[in-house]
Amino acid sequence: MTPETWPRTDGPRTAARDNWPPALVPADRPRRAGHEPLASALLRGELPAPPALPGVTPQDALTACVAALLHRLTGQDRIALALERPGTAPEFAGFAVTGRPTLADLAAGRVTISAAPEEGTPPVGLRITDGTDAPGSSAAPVPAPAHELHLTVHPRADGWTTELRYDERLFDRETVQRLADHLVTLTTDAARTPDRLVALLRLLTAEQTHHTLVEWNRTVVPLPDKACLHDAFEERAAREPGAVAVIQGERQWTYGEINASANRLAHHLREAGVAPDTRVGLCLERSASLLTGVLGILKAGGAYVPLDPDYPAKRLATMLDGTSCAVVVTDTVRAAALPATETPRPLVLLDVDTDALARHPAHDPVPAAGPDNLCYIIHTSGSTGQPKPIALRHRGVVNNLADLNSRYTVGDQDRVLALSSPSFDMSVYEFLGITAAGGTVVVPDPERAKDVAHWARLLVERDITVWNSAPALLELLTDHLERTGHGRLGRLRLIMLGGDWIPVGLPDRIRAFAGHVRFIALGGATEASIHSTVYEVEKTDPDWTSIPYGRPMANQRTYILDDFLQPVPPGVAGELHLAGTGLARGYLERPELTGERFLDWSYDGVSDRLYRTGDLARHRPDGLIELLGRKDFQxxxxxxxxxxxxxxxxxxxxxxxxxxxxxxxxxxxxxxxxxxxxxxxxxxxxxxxxxxxxxxxxxxxxxxxxxxxxxxxxxxxxxxxxxxxxxxxLAPEVPAADLPGAPEPAQLPVGDWEQRIAAVWQETLRTGPVGRDSDFFALGGDSMSAQRCLPGIDPELRWAELYKYSTVRALAAHLTARGRTPAGP
Structure with missing residues (x-):
C-alpha cells in the first residue's frame, strides 16, 4: 500500500489535559533546568512496514508503535506524544495503556489532548510526512529542536526512512541508536504477531538478548575444594594453631584454642542429637565465645540461628518456635533474657557447662554436613508481621567469602573490626570470612561496642586493615573523624560496604583519613548469601545520584526483568532478580512464601532459578547495574x-x-x-x-x-x-517548643546534665534549641542517631536507658539518681 492510497479515518477523540505527564525517556545525563535551546543531533535509519491493524491506518499504527515503545521504556501508563502530519495542525496525542492492550487496542484508544502536558511540550515528537518528501529535501525541513527526541518518518512502498533528532547533551549517539533499534524490533514483531499484547512485543534482538542474559553473566570460577563454612578455619588451626584468631581488649585467642573449644562443643551437640540441617539457637554477644559457638554448631552438622539478646522477648520466642531450634547455645547472662517458648528446649551454657564440655575430645569431628546443607538461618522483616527465616546453604556462603578474599587478596596479615550484629548477615564475613583467609577478628569491648570513638582508637591501635559494615556505621566513623580532627587510620586498606544505599560523597570523605583505601560497594540480599554484586569506587562522578550497584560476583548471576519476566533494555527500569550459587534454599518451613519469591524461569533458551528482590534497577550500556528504588513497601x-x-x-x-x-x-x-x-x-x-x-x-x-x-x-x-x-x-512535626527559637523560660534546660543533654541532641539531630521536655524520638531520633549522641552525653550511657528516659528532664534525673556526674566538655 502506498501513501496515496492510505485510508483516512475520523479524527480521534479529545481528552482533558489532566494526568498526561511527560514521557521522559531514560537519558545518559541528568536533565537540568533551563535546558533551552536544545543541542540537536541527527541519526538516520529505516523502519519496516507498519503492522496491518483492522480499521487502523498505517500512520496510526506507526504512532501506536511509538507510544508502545515509550510505554515500555518509561513504565508510564499514560503517554503523551507531539504528532505532526502534512496539511494538519500539530496535535498532542494521548495513549492510555490500561489493562492488557494489544497494539490495535492502543491505536483505537488514542485521544487528542486538548492542551499540552505538564511541562508545555512532550519531550518526544513524531512527524509523519506524506510520502512526497525525501529525507533532507527542501520539502522536508528539519524540525525545530523543540523536543528531546523527534522522529521524522518518510513513507515508502516497503517501509519508512527515518530521521531521529536528539538532544546530545542528554543522550549519547549509541543510546539513540539502541532506541531506534528497539523501535525496529518492536515494529517488526508487531507486524509478525499483530495480536500480541503490547507488554509482550519484543524490544531486544536475539543478539541483544544473548548479550544481556548470557555475556553479562559470565562469572563462573572454580569453587574452593572445601565447601563448608568451618573447613577453612579447621585447616588454618591445623597448619598454624598458634596464630591469633580473635582479639578483644587485652585478651587474645589462637586458632588452636578456639578450634579445640569448638570441637568439644560439636561433639557435645552431636551427643544431644544435632545432625545436618538441625537448627541450633545462638544467643551470645560478639566475642571469641560467639565464634566458638558458630564453629561448634557447624562442625556438629547443624545450622545456627542468631538470636540477638537485645530483641524483645516475644520476637525471640517467635524466632525459636518458628525455626524449631533443638537446643540453644548461650551463657548465663544471655540465658536470663531468653523467653519461655511453646516447646521447651535445652540450653548449653558455655560459661557454666565447662566440665561437661571438657569431657569431649578436642579433635575435629568426622564431617557430617555437606555443601548443600544448611549453615545458618537469618531472620528478616516480614510483611505479615512475623520475621521471615531464610535458610542459607554452606555452598553459597563459602562462594561469597572466597570471592571477596580472592578478589581483594585478604590474607593472614589482615584484621577486621567486628561491628555487625550476629543477626545481620554481614557479620558472617567478620567472623568466618576473615578467618577463612587466616586473618584476625578484633572485637570491641562490650561496654564500648557502640562508641564510635572506641572504634577509631581500635582502628589505629589494633592495626585494622579491613572495614566491613553497613554504610551508616562508616558514616558514624567519618563524622567522628571530621569532628575531632583525627589523624590517619593506620593500616586500613580495604572498606567493604553493603546492605544499604551508600552516600555518593562518603568515599571521598573517608579517603581524607585513609588515602589509599580500596572502597568496595556490595549489593544483594540475605536470600542470596550476603552479596551478589560488587563495584569498586575508584572515583565518584558529580552527576551521580547514587553509587553504582555493580556487576555480578563470582558464580552469581543478575537479571533485570519486567513484570512479564522479560529482559529490559539498558537504561530501562525493571525488577532485579538474583541467581547462581548464592541462592538460599528458601524460607524455612514457608513453602508459600518461597514459591512467591523464588521461581524457575526460562527465556529464549536461558533457564535459571531466580530470587525476586523487589528492587528496581537498570543496566548501563556496559552492563553495570544501577539501583533505583523499591517496588514495594520495604x-x-x-x-x-x-x-x-x-x-x-x-x-x-x-x-x-x-x-x-x-x-x-x-x-x-x-x-x-x-x-x-x-x-x-x-x-x-x-x-x-x-x-x-x-x-x-x-x-x-x-x-x-x-x-x-x-x-x-x-x-x-x-x-x-x-x-x-x-x-x-503527615510525618509528626517537631513540637513547637523545639523549633528554632528560644524555648519559654520554664522550658529552658536546668543544671549541668540537662544543658549537656540538650546541647548534644541539638547538634546531633540538627534541630532548633531543645527544651527540658523535648523528646529524643519526637525530634527525629532513632537507634543510629542515638549512637552518635550517647558518647557525647556519657560514655557509659546505654541505648535502653535513652529509650526509657527519652526527654531531657527524665534522662538528666535518671543520670543524677545513678550518681553520675557530667565529665568535662
Missing part, C-alpha cells in the same frame, strides 16, 4: 531491611488501634527515619508514647518508629487506597 534503615507492613501489622495488634500505617521519611540529620500512624477505635485516644511502647515490646529497636501520630482517618487516593505520598507529608 525500606532500609541503617542497612537493615524493614517491611513497613510488619510495623503496621504489629500496631494493628494494639487493642485501641483500628488502622495503622508506617513510612520512612528523611530526617533533619540526614538518612531515613521511621514514623507510624494510627487511627483509634471511635471514642478511644491512645497516646503516641503508649503505642511506641507497644511496638518496642514486639519489634527490634531499629524497627521501632521514633514518632507515632494518631489520626482521625488515613489519607486515601481517588481509588480509595492508602495515599502513601500524602501519608509521608
Amino acid at each position: 525500606v532500609k534503615i541503617h542497612g537493615l531491611r524493614v517491611e513497613l507492613t510488619e510495623i503496621e501489622a504489629v500496631l494493628r495488634g494494639h487493642e485501641e488501634v483500628k488502622d495503622a500505617a508506617a513510612a520512612a521519611v528523611t530526617s533533619a540529620a540526614g538518612g531515613s527515619r521511621l514514623v507510624a500512624y494510627a487511627v483509634p477505635h471511635r471514642g478511644r485516644a491512645p497516646r503516641p508514647e503508649e503505642l511506641r511502647a507497644h511496638l518496642a515490646q514486639l519489634l527490634p529497636a531499629f524497627m521501632v518508629p521514633g514518632s507515632v501520630r494518631v489520626l482521625d482517618a488515613m489519607p486515601l487516593n481517588a481509588n480509595g487506597k492508602l495515599d502513601r505520598k500524602a501519608l509521608t507529608a
Whole structure:
C-alpha cells in the first residue's frame, strides 16, 4: 500500500489535559533546568512496514508503535506524544495503556489532548510526512529542536526512512541508536504477531538478548575444594594453631584454642542429637565465645540461628518456635533474657557447662554436613508481621567469602573490626570470612561496642586493615573523624560496604583519613548469601545520584526483568532478580512464601532459578547495574531491611488501634527515619508514647518508629487506597517548643546534665534549641542517631536507658539518681 492510497479515518477523540505527564525517556545525563535551546543531533535509519491493524491506518499504527515503545521504556501508563502530519495542525496525542492492550487496542484508544502536558511540550515528537518528501529535501525541513527526541518518518512502498533528532547533551549517539533499534524490533514483531499484547512485543534482538542474559553473566570460577563454612578455619588451626584468631581488649585467642573449644562443643551437640540441617539457637554477644559457638554448631552438622539478646522477648520466642531450634547455645547472662517458648528446649551454657564440655575430645569431628546443607538461618522483616527465616546453604556462603578474599587478596596479615550484629548477615564475613583467609577478628569491648570513638582508637591501635559494615556505621566513623580532627587510620586498606544505599560523597570523605583505601560497594540480599554484586569506587562522578550497584560476583548471576519476566533494555527500569550459587534454599518451613519469591524461569533458551528482590534497577550500556528504588513497601534503615507492613501489622495488634500505617521519611540529620500512624477505635485516644511502647515490646529497636501520630482517618487516593505520598507529608512535626527559637523560660534546660543533654541532641539531630521536655524520638531520633549522641552525653550511657528516659528532664534525673556526674566538655 502506498501513501496515496492510505485510508483516512475520523479524527480521534479529545481528552482533558489532566494526568498526561511527560514521557521522559531514560537519558545518559541528568536533565537540568533551563535546558533551552536544545543541542540537536541527527541519526538516520529505516523502519519496516507498519503492522496491518483492522480499521487502523498505517500512520496510526506507526504512532501506536511509538507510544508502545515509550510505554515500555518509561513504565508510564499514560503517554503523551507531539504528532505532526502534512496539511494538519500539530496535535498532542494521548495513549492510555490500561489493562492488557494489544497494539490495535492502543491505536483505537488514542485521544487528542486538548492542551499540552505538564511541562508545555512532550519531550518526544513524531512527524509523519506524506510520502512526497525525501529525507533532507527542501520539502522536508528539519524540525525545530523543540523536543528531546523527534522522529521524522518518510513513507515508502516497503517501509519508512527515518530521521531521529536528539538532544546530545542528554543522550549519547549509541543510546539513540539502541532506541531506534528497539523501535525496529518492536515494529517488526508487531507486524509478525499483530495480536500480541503490547507488554509482550519484543524490544531486544536475539543478539541483544544473548548479550544481556548470557555475556553479562559470565562469572563462573572454580569453587574452593572445601565447601563448608568451618573447613577453612579447621585447616588454618591445623597448619598454624598458634596464630591469633580473635582479639578483644587485652585478651587474645589462637586458632588452636578456639578450634579445640569448638570441637568439644560439636561433639557435645552431636551427643544431644544435632545432625545436618538441625537448627541450633545462638544467643551470645560478639566475642571469641560467639565464634566458638558458630564453629561448634557447624562442625556438629547443624545450622545456627542468631538470636540477638537485645530483641524483645516475644520476637525471640517467635524466632525459636518458628525455626524449631533443638537446643540453644548461650551463657548465663544471655540465658536470663531468653523467653519461655511453646516447646521447651535445652540450653548449653558455655560459661557454666565447662566440665561437661571438657569431657569431649578436642579433635575435629568426622564431617557430617555437606555443601548443600544448611549453615545458618537469618531472620528478616516480614510483611505479615512475623520475621521471615531464610535458610542459607554452606555452598553459597563459602562462594561469597572466597570471592571477596580472592578478589581483594585478604590474607593472614589482615584484621577486621567486628561491628555487625550476629543477626545481620554481614557479620558472617567478620567472623568466618576473615578467618577463612587466616586473618584476625578484633572485637570491641562490650561496654564500648557502640562508641564510635572506641572504634577509631581500635582502628589505629589494633592495626585494622579491613572495614566491613553497613554504610551508616562508616558514616558514624567519618563524622567522628571530621569532628575531632583525627589523624590517619593506620593500616586500613580495604572498606567493604553493603546492605544499604551508600552516600555518593562518603568515599571521598573517608579517603581524607585513609588515602589509599580500596572502597568496595556490595549489593544483594540475605536470600542470596550476603552479596551478589560488587563495584569498586575508584572515583565518584558529580552527576551521580547514587553509587553504582555493580556487576555480578563470582558464580552469581543478575537479571533485570519486567513484570512479564522479560529482559529490559539498558537504561530501562525493571525488577532485579538474583541467581547462581548464592541462592538460599528458601524460607524455612514457608513453602508459600518461597514459591512467591523464588521461581524457575526460562527465556529464549536461558533457564535459571531466580530470587525476586523487589528492587528496581537498570543496566548501563556496559552492563553495570544501577539501583533505583523499591517496588514495594520495604525500606532500609541503617542497612537493615524493614517491611513497613510488619510495623503496621504489629500496631494493628494494639487493642485501641483500628488502622495503622508506617513510612520512612528523611530526617533533619540526614538518612531515613521511621514514623507510624494510627487511627483509634471511635471514642478511644491512645497516646503516641503508649503505642511506641507497644511496638518496642514486639519489634527490634531499629524497627521501632521514633514518632507515632494518631489520626482521625488515613489519607486515601481517588481509588480509595492508602495515599502513601500524602501519608509521608503527615510525618509528626517537631513540637513547637523545639523549633528554632528560644524555648519559654520554664522550658529552658536546668543544671549541668540537662544543658549537656540538650546541647548534644541539638547538634546531633540538627534541630532548633531543645527544651527540658523535648523528646529524643519526637525530634527525629532513632537507634543510629542515638549512637552518635550517647558518647557525647556519657560514655557509659546505654541505648535502653535513652529509650526509657527519652526527654531531657527524665534522662538528666535518671543520670543524677545513678550518681553520675557530667565529665568535662
